[in-house]
Amino acid sequence: MSSHGTPIPMTAQRSGPLSGTAEVPGDKSISHRALILGALAVGETRITGLLEGQDVLDTAAAMRAFGAEVERRDGTWHVHGVGVGGFAEPETVIDCGNSGTGVRLIMGAMATSPITATFTGDASLNRRPMARVTDPLALFGARTVGRAGGRLPMTIVGAADPLPVRYATPVPSAQVKSAVLLAGLNAPGETVVIEREATRDHSERMLTGFGAEVRTEDTDEGRVITLTGRPELRPQIIAVPRDPSSAAFPVCAALITEGSDVLVPNIGLNPTRAGLFTTLREMGADLTYENEREEGGEPVADLRARFSPAMRGIDVPPERAASMIDEYPVLSVVAACAEGETRMTGVKELRVKESDRIDAMAQGLRACGVEVAEGEDWWCVTGRGAGGVPGGATVESRLDHRIAMSFLVLGLAARAPVSVDDGGPIATSFPIFEPLMTALGAHIEREAS
Numbered sequence: 001m002s003s004h005g006t007p008i009p010m011t012a013q014r015s016g017p018l019s020g021t022a023e024v025p026g027d028k029s030i031s032h033r034a035l036i037l038g039a040l041a042v043g044e045t046r047i048t049g050l051l052e053g054q055d056v057l058d059t060a061a062a063m064r065a066f067g068a069e070v071e072r073r074d075g076t077w078h079v080h081g082v083g084v085g086g087f088a089e090p091e092t093v094i095d096c097g098n099s100g101t102g103v104r105l106i107m108g109a110m111a112t113s114p115i116t117a118t119f120t121g122d123a124s125l126n127r128r129p130m131a132r133v134t135d136p137l138a139l140f141g142a143r144t145v146g147r148a149g150g151r152l153p154m155t156i157v158g159a160a161d162p163l164p165v166r167y168a169t170p171v172p173s174a175q176v177k178s179a180v181l182l183a184g185l186n187a188p189g190e191t192v193v194i195e196r197e198a199t200r201d202h203s204e205r206m207l208t209g210f211g212a213e214v215r216t217e218d219t220d221e222g223r224v225i226t227l228t229g230r231p232e233l234r235p236q237i238i239a240v241p242r243d244p245s246s247a248a249f250p251v252c253a254a255l256i257t258e259g260s261d262v263l264v265p266n267i268g269l270n271p272t273r274a275g276l277f278t279t280l281r282e283m284g285a286d287l288t289y290e291n292e293r294e295e296g297g298e299p300v301a302d303l304r305a306r307f308s309p310a311m312r313g314i315d316v317p318p319e320r321a322a323s324m325i326d327e328y329p330v331l332s333v334v335a336a337c338a339e340g341e342t343r344m345t346g347v348k349e350l351r352v353k354e355s356d357r358i359d360a361m362a363q364g365l366r367a368c369g370v371e372v373a374e375g376e377d378w379w380c381v382t383g384r385g386a387g388g389v390p391g392g393a394t395v396e397s398r399l400d401h402r403i404a405m406s407f408l409v410l411g412l413a414a415r416a417p418v419s420v421d422d423g424g425p426i427a428t429s430f431p432i433f434e435p436l437m438t439a440l441g442a443h444i445e446r447e448a449s
Ligand SMILES: O=C(O)C1=C[C@@H](OP(=O)(O)O)[C@@H](O)[C@H](O)C1
Pocket: 028, 029, 030, 100, 101, 172, 173, 174, 175, 176, 178, 200, 325, 326, 349
């Protein structure tokens, strides 16, 4: 959906101890991929635990537009796929709303079929760079017509006679890697993606689960992923694990809110996603992994986070960026409540997310009385110590769910309330954020607009 409707101003106030269990929703990255691969399999894929956030609902609608049957019955999602190369030409414009993952993966999935589709999104998505995906799709033989600078709305004419591709991704991006692999599904022979830094590997894992041949090798060039084209994908039964990127919010809230003790069960700790938790532990957070186990081939644990008044700032190494890319906004909130400087480098990708996340956080933190320095590829937050952030500002969320949630978390520990002008975007990834946080004891309220 391109419009988020009327803004929903929200305010968070200093809260007493947060306690209890926070059952966060399903993983957003895995949910998109389950719907898309389900739509490309032959037969019915069943998905439980799917994230029912707007980003994923928009991908479900897109899969219907390409000819798959997608239905929710009794809490389970049923996807009746059309097979690799079986996508129909959509009759309407594909609106991916706020979702970079949705639009980029779907572009890849349709680019090697002889069909044409036009993509659009909301004001945030229509500002984000798409050439990073359409450049490699052109190598397969797809053609693109879009706005200047490779922006949406954009029409892709899929390749009628696609060629396989060998592509080294110029930016660390699982979306680009996944778009190329999905396009490679309907190309003959082997499609190869090379990434210098490993990014989240859910596509590789799920493609293998659906029966595609995918090889991953770590070489001097980086990680080399080879997919054999034109497989018949077999439908799967998928239980989507809970999202570590959503778990980050109750975890960080507990660490900075006096007296808190919160359990966040069943969180995937895939090393390509778990960088935030490593960082928090290095900062001295009282964050433990309980009941560590393997589920569906992924490491999983229950996270227990307790108020940690003695956290210290650290240098977050650039090679960790890909494994915590969506978590820097909320990390900067924890950094504001720690002692000393937290320096984050190798993070220029943050500038092309739903908003320029370095600028959005830096401006909002400064308005709340926190010192922030920044450059194109780095930023540094000077902590005010536990309970030391003045707060007392209204911050723009800029159509960015993670900015809105991060400042509401800050408000729980700041001396004066912190407001966001629009909490509406939270529904894209974490529709139950407000009731979940409130049930833990957080004072978060909607204001009359
Ligand atoms: O592949 C994915 O599911 C995602 C990849 C990342 O984006 P980039 O590929 O742009 O780094 C991440 O920020 C996004 O939230 C989800």
